[in-house]
Amino acid sequence: MAFVSPLGYQPVYNPVLPLRQPVYGGLRPGMSVYIQGMIPHHAKSFAVNFTCGQFDGSDIAFHFNPRINEKQVVMNTSQSRSWGGEERKNDGFLFHKGGYFELVIFVNPGGYQVNLNGSHFYHYNHRIPLERVDNVHVNGDVTIQSLSVVGGGGGGVAMPPAYPPSGVAPMPGYPSMNLPAMGGPTYNPTVPYRANIPGGVTPKKTFVIRGFMPMGGQKFNINFRSSSGDIALHFNVRLNEMTVVRNSHIRGSWGSEERGMSNNPFVPGQYFDISIRPGNSRYKVYVNGQHFCDYRHRFSALQMITTLEIDGDVVLSLVQTISDMTFVSPLGYQPAYNPPVPFRNPIYGGLQPGMSVYIQGMIPHHASRFCVNFACGQYDGSDIAFHFNPRFDGKDKVVFNTLQSGSWGGEEKKKDGFPFHKGRHFELVFFVNPGGYQVNVNGSFFYEYQHRIPLESVDNVQVDGDVTIQSLSVVGGGGGGPMMTPAYPSDGVMPLHGYPSMTLPAMGGPSYNPSVPYRAFIPGGVTPKRTFVIRGFMPEGGQNFHINFTTSSGDIALHFNVRLNEFTVVRNSLLGGCWGAEEREMADNPFVPGQYFDISIRTGNGRYKVYVNGQHFCDYAHRLPDLQMVENLEIDGDVVLSLVQF
Structure with a gap:
């Protein structure tokens, strides 16, 4: 969920x-x-x-x-x-x-x-x-x-x-979100909006609603209605009461309201992105990528819920139903690869304790200095809550400071253990804790900088100066406690020179930087509700690697074998000691030595669907139909893994 x-x-x-x-x-x-x-x-x-x-x-x-x-x-x-x-x-x-x-x-x-x-x-x-x-x-x-x-x-x-x-037509100053079609969503629907839900609500569907409330707007509602007229979920944004009410209307009567929430993310004139995901026992509601609330089912016959309704003070830009086999990726975790410098990266929803910023980069031979700024705005002159400034001036040091109302505060400096070297790569992770910013460089603690500006004011990360950025990610959110520092790869699995180790902070339980060969048990076996995410890269000179979904008896339900030496990707199964017929068809080969890949393997009732770098790559029909017998994931070959998650 x-x-x-x-x-x-x-x-x-x-x-x-x-x-x-x-x-x-x-x-x-x-x-x-x-x-x-x-x-x-x-x-x-x-x-x-x-x-x-x-x-x-x-x-x-x-x-x-x-x-x-x-x-x-x-x-x-x-x-x-x-x-x-x-x-x-x-x-x-x-x-x-x-x-x-x-x-x-x-x-x-x-x-x-x-x-x-x-x-x-x-x-x-x-x-x-x-x-x-x-x-x-x-x-x-x-x-x-x-x-x-x-x-x-x-x-x-x-x-x-x-x-x-x-x-x-939209109100002046408000966009109509007349986007081109994106795989079947409805753009710019009129309000009131009413649409049939083919097949009813199921745990395999996600409902995405995007838009904004115009200035002066007071409230709007989203209803999931049954064929008999009952409202299984009434989601009612009431700005005039500064709350969001959840309820059900069954057999002509409203139930008890639920109003609890940690914050109200709905603001007139600002975009919202609502994702409602029904499960077996409850709806999970996310707003702007953050968990907003759960709502337990009061109307249990989900497939009888056949209509989605939206009405009130709202301008809709997109309404979409996503099935279980649609490719999905966690919001906010897609890195920016090789951005030009200066670079400004918005933090949607603002900075919160428990988040982190991960940067991979390289210091050019001519470098004099560079900086990473946590800014309270995206324009020149905005306050800078945290200024991180490595300087290569013969007295190599890092300067830390805060800029408020155009004036710098007192500098903090660190000279010992200077970790940045001209011509070399680095990994820089900023952990956002309630008391300050914890800085780790190349997997080791480097500095703790206490907050001088309230955290909620920070909405941008800016990088400037003499540095080349390979990737930058704003990661995580929620949780008031400090982030836990991930373990740096052991000596046995250090990355090749020039390639990052992807020692990202933990993101909801994935395995970071696992060693290769990799082997993991799949609790409960493979089911149609599971997605397996594998991220990493093939080093220069790499020839092939493979991903196997295996049973306890040694059968391989899916063998996904990237063969750069043959310019192909082979899919096959090994059942009863015998390989089946190979499948090699593909529109293009997305695997390139030295470049990151992101593989998502999603299991359905009839097939696996494989996505690479967000694009559909292939389908593979099940040859071992009893999915729950598939209980191991194995990865081996010429590959450096950054993340494995399922």
């Missing part, structure tokens, strides 16, 4: 500019980029660039450049630092000073289709191969409310969504 959210669809809200957004796995036909923004009154121009790299001077496959004063949009391509022939559009210019806009760029096999405020605006033919594009950059005179890189797979043309009819 852990909270899960589709990988790759979490928007970046209110980013600071310039913004560089990586496109993990590269751009493909069927994807789209969705931007909500506002043009400031002083604006002259801004640009959205689809780039082949994250650094200044990288090729720009598509340059989309609205010029406000000229009332035209210029489009172009830059290769080897030389611009090509411009394409311009003057008619239908819809970017106005002080006005809001929605910009959707659909990636099609032939080019980029640009939709503006729900209408077709332009089609720009590809001049650079699509597979080279791996970043989206936004810069200039614009305020971005949200940016999402959406979708993937599929070679067909991305279909633009219908724009909301005039009767449900």
